Amino acid sequence: MPPVSVTPYTSSKQRLINISCFIIWIAYALIQTALLWWFDVDVSLALNDSLISATVITLCCYVIASALNHYMPRRKGYFYIVIWTLVLAAISISIDRWILQFFIQDKGYLDHIDVSLPLRFFVNALLIAWMAIINILWNIQQEYKENEQRKADAERLAREAELYNLRQQLQPHFLFNSLNSIIALIGRKPDEARNMTFQLSDFLRGTLRKDDQQLIALKDELEHLQLYLEIEKVRFGHRLATQVDYDESCLAMTLPAMIMQPLVENAIKYGLYDTTGNVTIRVSCTCSEHLLEIQIENPYDSQSNKPRRGTGFGLRGVQRRLFLLFGRTDLLETKATTHIFTSIIKIPQR
Amino acid sequence: MIKAVLIDDEPLARSMVAEYLESYPEVDVVAECNDGFEGAKAIMQYQPDIVFLDIQMPKINGFEMLEIIDRQPAVIFTTAFDEYAVKAFEQHAIDYLLKPITKARFDQAMAKFLDTKQTEATAANTRKMLDSVQQAAGTLERVVVKTGSKIKIIPIGSVICLEADDDYVKIHTDEGTFLKNKTMAAFEEQLNPLHFVRVHRSFIVKVDHIVRLEPHEKDGHVAVLSDGQKVNVSRNGYARLKQLLGM
Numbered sequence: 001m002p003p004v005s006v007t008p009y010t011s012s013k014q015r016l017i018n019i020s021c022f023i024i025w026i027a028y029a030l031i032q033t034a035l036l037w038w039f040d041v042d043v044s045l046a047l048n049d050s051l052i053s054a055t056v057i058t059l060c061c062y063v064i065a066s067a068l069n070h071y072m073p074r075r076k077g078y079f080y081i082v083i084w085t086l087v088l089a090a091i092s093i094s095i096d097r098w099i100l101q102f103f104i105q106d107k108g109y110l111d112h113i114d115v116s117l118p119l120r121f122f123v124n125a126l127l128i129a130w131m132a133i134i135n136i137l138w139n140i141q142q143e144y145k146e147n148e149q150r151k152a153d154a155e156r157l158a159r160e161a162e163l164y165n166l167r168q169q170l171q172p173h174f175l176f177n178s179l180n181s182i183i184a185l186i187g188r189k190p191d192e193a194r195n196m197t198f199q200l201s202d203f204l205r206g207t208l209r210k211d212d213q214q215l216i217a218l219k220d221e222l223e224h225l226q227l228y229l230e231i232e233k234v235r236f237g238h239r240l241a242t243q244v245d246y247d248e249s250c251l252a253m254t255l256p257a258m259i260m261q262p263l264v265e266n267a268i269k270y271g272l273y274d275t276t277g278n279v280t281i282r283v284s285c286t287c288s289e290h291l292l293e294i295q296i297e298n299p300y301d302s303q304s305n306k307p308r309r310g311t312g313f314g315l316r317g318v319q320r321r322l323f324l325l326f327g328r329t330d331l332l333e334t335k336a337t338t339h340i341f342t343s344i345i346k347i348p349q350r
Numbered sequence: 351m352i353k354a355v356l357i358d359d360e361p362l363a364r365s366m367v368a369e370y371l372e373s374y375p376e377v378d379v380v381a382e383c384n385d386g387f388e389g390a391k392a393i394m395q396y397q398p399d400i401v402f403l404d405i406q407m408p409k410i411n412g413f414e415m416l417e418i419i420d421r422q423p424a425v426i427f428t429t430a431f432d433e434y435a436v437k438a439f440e441q442h443a444i445d446y447l448l449k450p451i452t453k454a455r456f457d458q459a460m461a462k463f464l465d466t467k468q469t470e471a472t473a474a475n476t477r478k479m480l481d482s483v484q485q486a487a488g489t490l491e492r493v494v495v496k497t498g499s500k501i502k503i504i505p506i507g508s509v510i511c512l513e514a515d516d517d518y519v520k521i522h523t524d525e526g527t528f529l530k531n532k533t534m535a536a537f538e539e540q541l542n543p544l545h546f547v548r549v550h551r552s553f554i555v556k557v558d559h560i561v562r563l564e565p566h567e568k569d570g571h572v573a574v575l576s577d578g579q580k581v582n583v584s585r586n587g588y589a590r591l592k593q594l595l596g597m
Contacts, residue, residue: 173406176430177360180449184366235360273359274408276385301409 017065029054060092061131068135089125203227215254239278246285253292255347262314263296263343271298292347300341352377357389358404370456386415405429414494422473434486442479490540495528510559514552549587
């Protein structure tokens with residue numbers, strides 16, 4: 001299993017390595033000198049031996065730490081760490097022994113060193129392993145911290161999106177204007193007022209109940225849409241006409257809940273709120289065996305509308321949802337002629 | 351008689367205000383309008399004492415409509431939900447009614463209006479409010495002007511440069527020159543600073559339309575624009591241009 005490359009951690013990691021190596025060097029030299037002195041070895045011999053051995057083992061520790069700074073082994077890769085530790089320990093002993101022969105002339109003492117080689121190997125291996133463990137633990141902790149951060153970020157994003165959705169669903173402008181219309185109707189046309197109140201509550205209930213992931217039948221989505229259009233007709237009845245065409249065979253087909261709503265709201269926003277004169281909004285649904293296609297058409301005023309903002313948030317949101325659900329980016333299409341804006345969504349059937 | 355004009359794109363919303371006004375026999379509704387175009391015409395024609403004005407309307411919104419009217423009438427805004435606008439109203443002590451409008455709140459607004467009528471001070475407040483609303487709305491995307499009896503919507507994309515002209519600003523566009531009653535400072539603040547630069551006390555220029563810069567007199571410059579116009583560039587203006595263009 002090859003190690004995974006990660007970007008080297010910042011200077012705090014480098015500082016950890018430096019400090020550990022320094023401690024190893026001091027401690028190794030001191031302890032070994034003390035031990036040799038305890039065994040009645042000549043002080044200058046003991047110092048020579050200890051300083052050279054300490055330097056060699058420190059260099060080896062530095063090598064493994066630096067390697068782990070750049071390569072983070074996968075879980076199964078820990079086996080390789082053990083092998084590396086043993087190999088490095090063997091190398092450190094060989095180099096140590098090879099250098100020592102130039103500095104120590106006392107033949108008897110060199111023989112003495114050869115006897116202690118297994119012990120020295122064992123100590124070096126332990127030190128290198130300790131260094132490796134410290135580094136791996138640091139990496140794991142760092143990774144954990146980064147994961148936590150990522151999770152927190154993702155949660156924050158999700159919360160913001162949820163808030164935005166809630167506000168979208170409630171559509172304060174639509175809601176308050178509708179209530180205002182109802183109040184205006186109560187005195188003169190109480191029946192219409194009552195009817196509109198029912199429509200508004202049905203519409204709101206439908207909006208709140210639906211969950212984003214759910215697939216619902218076209219029939220239900222069209223009914224929900226009809227409520228919305230009826231309410232707008234009460235507000236703008238004098239100039240709003242709607243035309244909803246569909247093939248009977250398509251009604252059972254499914255689509256993500258509330259996917260049409262932002263498109264129809266867009267159509268109303270640009271087609272009705274931003275134009276004068278009579279307006280017709282057309283919705284037509286066609287289907288084949290594996291595909292449901294919905295086309296929404298509205299007139300718009302190319303003059304008062306700044307050179308068409310391409311895709312507004314509503315359209316982007318629909319595109320994003322379609323991508324998340326179906327993994328395709330070609331399911332939403334928009335067309336604009338001088339007076340007519342058309343958006344088309346395709347829903348693959350499973 | 352007090353003349354009133356109702357402007358709202360929803361007939362039912364207008365009828366509600368009209369109904370409330372029935373209890374004020376001294377108020378006469380002289381016109382009901384569906385959008386800002388009709389509204390501006392009616393205001394100029396009838397010179398009403400009070401206008402009930404919705405904000406979100408087709409073509410031009412309530413604020414843009416007020417901008418093109420020379421003599422500001424007393425205005426009571428009626429709106430369903432406009433956070434920015436409401437903040438601006440409160441800052442400049444302009445009265446507004448939130449839909450659905452209760453009779454009690456309506457009466458309160460009427461009492462205030464009947465009490466003070468329109469004074470110079472409130473007209474000035476309206477101007478200031480219009481400026482602050484536009485700032486809150488972000489960068490300017492279009493300008494609404496009146497040419498004779500016609501109302502023209504100028505998309506910012508077609509503007510070449512702006513020239514100060516006493517109390518007015520001359521807007522030079524692809525389609526000709528228009529006058530707008532607004533300050534250069536207000537324009538400078540509301541236009542996208544990546545596209546427009548104030549090159550001189552009297553000129554704001556769209557950077558894309560500068561064809562070349564020529565030295566002029568001692569240490570001044572002149573910018574030649576795509577329509578052949580030559581525009582003075584002050585020393586400060588030249589520095590700003592240099593900074594924006596990374597020269």
